[in-house]
Amino acid sequence: MVRYEVKKFKGIINKLKCIDSWFWCAYTVNPYNGCAHDCIYCDGRTRKYNMHSDFEETIFVKKGAAEALDKKIRQSRTMLPDVVSMGGVCDAYQPAEVEYKVTRGILEVLHEHRFPIFLLTKSDLITRDLDVIAAINDRSWATVACTVTTVDDVLAMVLEPGASLPSKRFAALAKVKREHPAIQTGVCAMPIIPYLEDSDDQIDALAARTKETGADFLIFAPGVSMRDQQASYMLRKLQAAFPREHDLFMKTYMADEAFKARWTRDMNAKILTACKKYNLAIRAKRFIPSDHRKHNYTIAERLLNKSYEAQLAGKQWKAYFWAGHGVQMLEESIVDVHARGGLPGIKCMTAVIAGEITPWIPRRQGLDRFLPGKAVE
Ligand code: SF4
CATH class of the missing domain: 1.10.150 (DNA polymerase; domain 1)
Incomplete structure (x- = not known):
């Protein structure tokens, strides 16, 4: 049972020291703390993010986030408009957003201040905000992407139990492109779990379905980071649901660096081939400002x-x-x-x-x- 707590937080926007060349973002905003999508591999559970231990069960809703962001931008003399990525250690369109609309409020502020956005989600709720996303794209730049690690809805129900089914994410992307062709769209295939999501057929289907939505890119990072409490959470879930794959994963990917390097290289080649076959870019195009930058x-x-x-x-x-x-x-x-x-x-x-x-x-x-x-x- 997910519990929601509305709470005021210090600092709503984070400026990255280095540009992120996957999503081309210079800033990140997390409208919530915690994520009810509860993906078994979620990196947000890693100790370095300093999240609460019941990350998927208690969701902190950031009270007054839009107002705080508006004030921050108005008062800042150095914040040039640049790409804001929403989420990172939460999904901006997780179920809480239906009621609390923190993400929508933030988007409205970003639109007013002409900040471009990169939205990455596992929820089809994103289509609710197409009006404001399209307005941002008209005024500056917007990219909409869905993370899809498998096209298999049944498998996704175990790996990403709180998220929209992959079929719904593809439908959401298709809707964005159909109604607003000028918005850049794409799929992020990250992570890809060995033995569960890495077969030739799965990768081909992932690229084919991405293309069917009219998407521009498929960016990918096969493999999965395994760190401290995130690793123990994932291994526990994997063992309970897929004992055979868990054992294989432990004996190879977790135990043998040479295997891991080979697997990653082969997967990159496989996904690259699929992207070429379906004519999908492997990088998103970036926002280009019109000033000295x-x-x-x-x-x-x-x-x-x-x-x-x-x-x-x-x-x-x-x-x-x-x-x-x-x-x-x-x-x-x-x-x-x-x-x-x-x-x-x-x-x-x-x-x-x-x-x-x-x-x-x-x-x-x-x-x-x-x-x-x-x-x-
Ligand atoms: S949607 Fe993202 S932030 Fe939420 S649980 Fe899944 S991986 Fe973590």
Whole structure:
């Protein structure tokens, strides 16, 4: 039996130190503490998030969250509009949202302040808020994604007992795309549990169903993180529901690092092949602001995507990754940095990568090229 407690919390929005290159978010907001979706693998139970022990049974509803966010944005001199990801250690559209509407209130505030959003959920309740999501997309940018780890509704009832069935999540995504084609949509296949969700047929069906919704991307992270109390919760549930798969999982994925690395590599290749077959992007497109960050964000996106592709191919990826973050963190336009010969001074930039990105940087036009600190549009 889930218990709800309405409570005031300090601080509603969290600014990330580094951009998240899966969801391209710079901020996170958790409208609730705890999550009644009760996924057996939920990373929110990990000790580092400091959640209460009955995470799936007691849900704290953040009282006054929208007002607090509005005040925070109004008072801040440094908060530039950038992508806000809702949830992370909770699902913003878990059952509590039907009654409390904390997520909806937050979306209305973000819309007013022109903040873009990345929504990731396992609930079809998200379609209730399509009006405000579409308004945000018209004004700035919105992406709607559903996590789907299996297309099998019966299996999902055990793995994600409180969430909408995968068939309903696909239907929700199809509705978003049908009614608002300009909104970017996609599926996040993360985690994928070995022996339960990793067969060729399951992966092919996952990509096929994603495509049928009209989605733009399928992003994936096969495997499952296993840490402290999250690991013990998951293993207990796995053993009770799937003793054979539990034993296999313990003997291989949990016990043998070489097996785990091989399995992860093979799964990445399998999902990549399915994405190619169904013409699905493996990364979401990012929000590009129109101010001085415009070219920085475009170039950082290209570098971070290159890093990811290299990682999938088993190649060196860290140089692109850190150079991408170096460009992302610039406080002035890369056009100006380049104009004064400053590319080598960007944090973590190598000479090779500086040479590679130079053709990507637009040149100043006409007399502007003689002015200091004047970026091109
Ligand atoms: S929906 Fe997300 S936050 Fe909620 S229990 Fe599942 S994994 Fe955890």
